[in-house]
Amino acid sequence: MAPYESDDATVAAQDEDPRSGRRKAVRYAVPVAVVGVAAATIGLVPALADSGDPDLPRITAQQLIEKIAKSDVQQLSGTVRVSTDLGLPDLGGLQNGIAPGASQGSGDGSSADPQAKLTELATGTHTLRVAADGPDRQKLSLLEQGAEYSLIHDGKDVWGYDSKSNEVYHSDAAGSGKEGHRAESPATPKDFAEEALKSVDDTTSVTVDGTAHVAGRDAYRLLIKPKQSGTTVGAITIAVDAKTGLPLKFTLTPKSGGDAVVDAGFTQVSFARPAASTFDFTPPKGAKVTEDEHGSEARDHGRKPGGGLAQGMDGAKVLGKGWTSVVTFDTGSGSGMPSGSQGGDLGGFLDSLGDKVSGKFGKGTVFSTRLVNALITDDGKVYAGAVTKDALVKAADAGK
Structure with missing residues (x-):
């Protein structure tokens, strides 16, 4: 119809x-x-x-x-x-x-x-x-x-x-x-x-x-x-x-x-x-x-003392508007995900899942699904949204 x-x-x-x-x-x-x-x-x-x-x-x-x-x-x-x-x-x-x-x-x-x-x-x-x-x-x-x-x-x-x-x-x-x-x-x-x-x-x-x-x-x-x-x-x-x-x-x-x-x-x-x-x-x-x-x-309450992602979400903020808005927060770890030989088997596995990117924000890795992309920077910040990889990197640069 x-x-x-x-x-x-x-x-x-x-x-x-x-x-x-x-x-x-x-x-x-x-x-x-x-x-x-x-x-x-x-x-x-x-x-x-x-x-x-x-x-x-x-x-x-x-x-x-x-x-x-x-x-x-x-x-x-x-x-x-x-x-x-x-x-x-x-x-x-x-x-x-x-x-x-x-x-x-x-x-x-x-x-x-x-x-x-x-x-x-x-x-x-x-x-x-x-x-x-x-x-x-x-x-x-x-x-x-x-x-x-x-x-x-x-x-x-x-x-x-x-x-x-x-x-x-x-x-x-x-x-x-x-x-x-x-x-x-x-x-x-x-x-x-x-x-x-x-x-x-x-x-x-x-x-x-x-x-x-x-x-x-x-x-x-x-x-x-x-x-x-x-x-x-x-x-x-x-x-x-x-x-x-x-x-x-x-x-x-x-x-x-x-x-x-x-x-x-x-x-x-x-x-x-x-x-x-x-x-x-x-x-x-x-x-x-x-x-x-x-x-x-x-x-x-029980999750917060563990720090990491759960703790960082307390300071989350939204960049942008509407469908291209991106949520960002600092994990507080000071570092990104384990990578390469320094991360051992897990680091190699994560490298195979993500794409290395860089910009004004520094360096990081983008992990993608069919709908949501998440950027984890080398200094422990996270940017995530239902946006393309390029839009995610631009949001991270603007939020720097």
Whole structure:
């Protein structure tokens, strides 16, 4: 179906109105995070649309953004398929040492800690079962081959259970903060859409790109495209349920073309209230239970004394604007990544992953994915963003 008219001007104008629904929609953060030596992730997932486009009433991009912002679905259950392809190299035996979440988690590194477990969504294809019944009851299950990981929020309790290891994580929802029950990694189309909408400003083209069927529902397609050169983002498409305003599918494609970097979409969804028993959980007999009474606050505090990247992020600042903005911080180490013969086997491995660059900022190494580039300078500074390598070096030169 042909796209509807562009609403770029309307979106930009409404951004100045603090009373508009769009102000509510754009409060969400863009999901860019430097991971390990060369990885950064942003959430997305493929279309999964049925055949045939529904005939729906015309709607402007501004109205559709407001519809997403006002969506208040309290009860639902369904299945979500998430595929992520950042083009990361096969880390082989190093994966357990530097892969996202490998050394994170509560005190003893419980395999049931959601902070560590859900970072698995950063690579590959995964199937999730989700359920919600109001703000105090949610469940997300990550289905694996012969095993299942479940994260359950039921009132004051947050439970994580890894059936493979028979380990249980337990936290007080109040101790985890207002949003402590939520997964720290995006998992559903709604999570991804909320994060992406932060980028909708005067550097962005926003249109309604026809309609689609997703998981048996009629939906509008919101198309978000950067106007700026220098970004690696090609386009973001959000399929929005025509009746409820809930994002049903989120797809992000890189400017370089090819498959989506991340593609997440419902394959089945129901808005009926899930059975109360869905959120019941009792630790199985013999399971190892890890108590984390202070929730995410304690985990964050526990990482800071270690210094390095986590400590440096406290002083992070943003260079530039819109889609070409770059996050920078000083690790405090005074040096870059181990390199060459001085770094031993690890140094040689890292050299094979990155490209040596130089400029007014000095010298450093750029590590690239299909979406995010990260520059680590020889004096320990980090620059990262969804920008090209050349744009990253220019940002580092300007920030010097």
